[in-house]
Amino acid sequence: MSDAASDAANKGGELTVRVWRGAEVGAFATYLVPARANQTVLDVVTEIQRYHAPDLAYRFACRVGVCGSCAMTVNGVPRWTCRTHVSRVAKAGALTVEPLRNLPRIRDLACDMAPFFDKWKAAGGRFEGGATRADLPAAVDPASPKRRAADAGIECINCAVCHAACDVVAWDAEYLGPAALLRAWTLVNDERHLARRATLDRAMGPGGCASCHTQGSCMAHCPVGLSPTEGIAGLKRMSLAAMFLGDR
């Protein structure tokens, strides 16, 4: 606490934080918290819960950008709150924190992630392997183009930042979204995946890759620096090729 107190003394000042309270129907509540020299948006939300609003609902786990559970909308942009320093996003000492866009709001800053994972499954995102524990591990050439394409998207941790950033998700209820389609792209490039054809059919079907308009908001906002747009473009290429050359 003495650290915190000296930090506050260092910087003086206060942050004005507007936080969404309620579910789909609700309103912003404003809290004043000390501005510190070194604080993340998640620190601020935690401070509000500890000292101002013990009933504030929000989600977090690891606090270090590994688990993907603390994503929220900060000043209009979807972000991992644990990896977002206040100094980077506050405008004139003001922050607005809301739940992620494009998902149902449960309470305060927590949204219902079920539709996001449902789409993940609908895109054929479940790995189907054929090997048993008696088999040797598959020998996959790490330099092969397919493996490299899969590698480029494999670090996704399902934080739903891209899903919240995408306007097509907001405009078209059927659209599977950037995360689910990037997952499909990694699977169709994974030579161990037995349901490749099924995954590809789903990713090319209604609400699939053809609905993407290359707005690029997913790749602009992905905290890991992945490019779902690139994976979806790959699926579009496969879709076009399959129409004329047959599936390879």
Added chain:
Amino acid sequence: MMERRLFVLQRLTALALAPLVLVHLGLVLVAVRGGLTAAEILSRTQGSVGWALFYGLFVVVVAIHAPIGVRNVLREWTGLARGAVDWLALGFGLLLLGVGLRAVWAVVG
């Protein structure tokens, strides 16, 4: 399957439109010099099999390309029902094809 077909058709027509639009833009820039008259336009186009084929193809391809885009916009930016949007897009395509081919006939016939 329909979404996939429309997606592929829109890209294929886009590939065809790229050179057509380039030539058309070039022609516009040349033709507009010194003002437009009916006689000048018709002297270039009337009886020309080449221009008839060029603009005939242009009209057909654009009558496929534009309604697919309009369909996306109506779906995403209006609250119209899916069925209504499909009929509107189809009607728009037929309209473009009809008045487009009539225009080609008017200037080359």
Added chain:
Amino acid sequence: MRPHRNHRAYWAFLGHRLSGLALALFLPFHFLALGLALEAAALDRFLAWTDLGMVKLAEWGLVVLLALHLFFGLRLLVLELRPWPGGDARLGWIVPGLAAALVIGGVFLIGAF
């Protein structure tokens, strides 16, 4: 512009969509006007109208929009048909595409007036 949309690729999407929409609305009228050539005098009356300054300006707009839709569309075709070298979304093509469309508009204006 809402903050999550304020980046180059989104502006390119918006330019491509709005130019396409404007062109689609214009096309039926363009075709109807050319259909007037079935009677040359009617076309000449129409062309005299298009010689007005305001109409010329609108035509300039259409030429720029057509060129813009072409260049932004070419970027999308390359993105969708070719593998991305080094994850490059060709963001560097957007501003030159816009500039090229304006140059074509400039050439139109020089010829038209």
